[in-house]
Amino acid sequence: MSPEWKILPFRNANVIVLGLLCCVRMFSEFCPRPGSGSVIETPPEVTSSNGKLDVEFQFRASAQPDGRIRYCYIDANGDESPTLRVRPGDTVILKLKNELPPAHAMSGSSTNLHFHGLDIPPKRHQDDVLHTMIEPSDPVFEYRFKIPVDEPPGLYWYHPHPHGFSEAQVLGGASGALIVEGAEGLPERLLVLRDEDLPAQHTKTDDDGDAVGKDVSVNFVPVRFPLYLPAIMRVEANEKELWRILNASADTYFDLQVIYVENGQRVAQKLQLTAIDGYPVGKRAPKDVTHVLIPAGGRAEFILTTPRAGAFAQLVSRDYDTGRDGARNPGHVIANIVSKAVPLKDPVSGATPAPPADLSDAVSSRIRKLYFSEDRQDLKDPTKPARYFITVEGREPAVFDMHFKEPDITVQQGAVEDWTIENRANEAHVFHIHQLHFQVIARDGRKVDGSILRDTIDLPAWDGKSAAYPSVTLRMDFRNPAIVGTFLYHCHILEHEDAGMMGSIQVVTRTHK
Numbered sequence: 001m002s003p004e005w006k007i008l009p010f011r012n013a014n015v016i017v018l019g020l021l022c023c024v025r026m027f028s029e030f031c032p033r034p035g036s037g038s039v040i041e042t043p044p045e046v047t048s049s050n051g052k053l054d055v056e057f058q059f060r061a062s063a064q065p066d067g068r069i070r071y072c073y074i075d076a077n078g079d080e081s082p083t084l085r086v087r088p089g090d091t092v093i094l095k096l097k098n099e100l101p102p103a104h105a106m107s108g109s110s111t112n113l114h115f116h117g118l119d120i121p122p123k124r125h126q127d128d129v130l131h132t133m134i135e136p137s138d139p140v141f142e143y144r145f146k147i148p149v150d151e152p153p154g155l156y157w158y159h160p161h162p163h164g165f166s167e168a169q170v171l172g173g174a175s176g177a178l179i180v181e182g183a184e185g186l187p188e189r190l191l192v193l194r195d196e197d198l199p200a201q202h203t204k205t206d207d208d209g210d211a212v213g214k215d216v217s218v219n220f221v222p223v224r225f226p227l228y229l230p231a232i233m234r235v236e237a238n239e240k241e242l243w244r245i246l247n248a249s250a251d252t253y254f255d256l257q258v259i260y261v262e263n264g265q266r267v268a269q270k271l272q273l274t275a276i277d278g279y280p281v282g283k284r285a286p287k288d289v290t291h292v293l294i295p296a297g298g299r300a301e302f303i304l305t306t307p308r309a310g311a312f313a314q315l316v317s318r319d320y321d322t323g324r325d326g327a328r329n330p331g332h333v334i335a336n337i338v339s340k341a342v343p344l345k346d347p348v349s350g351a352t353p354a355p356p357a358d359l360s361d362a363v364s365s366r367i368r369k370l371y372f373s374e375d376r377q378d379l380k381d382p383t384k385p386a387r388y389f390i391t392v393e394g395r396e397p398a399v400f401d402m403h404f405k406e407p408d409i410t411v412q413q414g415a416v417e418d419w420t421i422e423n424r425a426n427e428a429h430v431f432h433i434h435q436l437h438f439q440v441i442a443r444d445g446r447k448v449d450g451s452i453l454r455d456t457i458d459l460p461a462w463d464g465k466s467a468a469y470p471s472v473t474l475r476m477d478f479r480n481p482a483i484v485g486t487f488l489y490h491c492h493i494l495e496h497e498d499a500g501m502m503g504s505i506q507v508v509t510r511t512h513k
């Protein structure tokens with residue numbers, strides 16, 4: 001390994017892979033994507049039958065003429081990153097073959113899969129990203145797990161999680177939706193939002209080296225910075241629909257609004273939230289939201305009535321301020337909504353699954369404090385990229401080490417705990433934990449009413465002045481007997497996760513004490 005190789009910051013992972021791809025061969029025939037301004041199509045689907053979903057993925061990469069690398073999962077039908085539709089109790093058998101060109105062990109040619117949000121064990125062949133690395137030379141790797149019979153119906157997703165290279169692969173488009181059925185009835189609209197680095201020649205960075213803006217896409221239709229030519233969404237007029245939105249970005253927030261022009265005014269439509277991060281919200285949903293913030297990794301599902309025929313309507317993302325040290329998240333239009341008159345139909349209604357148990361009354365046996373922080377001392381020196389930490393209060397901040405000896409946190413299976421997560425950085429972060437959902441019980445020390453369970457939560461930037469850091473207090477439920485073993489929590493801005501903002505947790509049973 002040359003010294004130059006060692007000091008390359010992680011954000012250059014794509015550049016490294018590009019060099020290797022060019023040397024090996026061009027894969028430009030892989031990972032085809034629609035052009036800007038295209039009509040949004042529903043992603044292809046693979047549905048379980050007789051209690052089983054069987055799918056084979058080839059994980060491929062494609063070097064683009066503009067220097068960017070696309071990554072994709074291609075199934076046996078040649079479809080890219082299909083939505084996996086399952087029912088509670090089904091068995092998923094997913095065979096993954098890594099077809100990336102063989103390369104240096106540190107090049108990012110390793111991969112694996114994380115099934116984000118599912119309550120399945122942190123075990124190899126199920127949902128483990130600590131001990132599972134699939135190399136291009138490896139045979140087909142089989143994931144085999146059972147969707148729990150009580151898995152709440154909603155929107156989950158799959159994406160690669162090889163530490164150090166997650167961001168590059170996810171920015172390249174490696175992700176897909178997984179729907180646990182049980183909330184159907186209304187016409188559905190699945191929108192998968194992704195982000196992508198700008199081509200090198202267009203990349204502008206601020207003083208801290210953070211990219212100014214990113215390209216985004218909706219079901220792979222590109223919406224390109226800085227003009228953001230919108231995609232086209234075709235809908236039938238005046239129809240109640242269930243919109244399922246996955247933010248499969250590596251680094252980007254979406255603060256979504258649906259705007260209809262009514263009597264010459266732009267009016268943000270009321271979104272009737274039905275689920276957050278896959279879990280139904282039932283009557284606990286806040287009433288009449290007119291926008292919904294979805295951090296990277298998060299999902300939101302809501303019911304909406306489509307605009308009248310011919311009305312001007314748009315899906316937009318609002319500006320989200322990630323703080324002084326954060327990358328920009330400029331507001332922009334995602335799609336123009338084109339509505340077409342259809343003959344009147346009988347109204348349909350969707351299933352309204354009950355939300356999982358409220359944790360408000362669960363008795364917490366332990367309080368912990370963790371905090372996000374950054375070391376941005378030497379940003380002028382390219383050999384010293386920013387370091388990102390998530391630290392248990394009282395310990396020394398340290399970047400995550402895949403070869404850790406002791407987990408950062410050990411929890412007894414069966415416990416309920418309250419964790420306060422502070423953001424001591426001048427940049428927003430997103431807390432995510434594998435294997436379970438949590439309930440936000442306080443924000444900035446003030447009790448939060450409502451009891452939505454989620455697996456990702458945004459933490460705004462610290463302004464550098466306020467006496468108190470921004471914080472959330474989360475009720476963590478370790479009572480699921482299937483969730484035993486070692487797994488991860490981290491910032492779901494994957495640039496930060498790859499650069500060390502991750503920690504490990506071991507859930508132990510009494511016999512393993």
Ligand SMILES: [Cu+2]
Nearest residue numbers: 429491493496
């Ligand atoms: Cu972060």
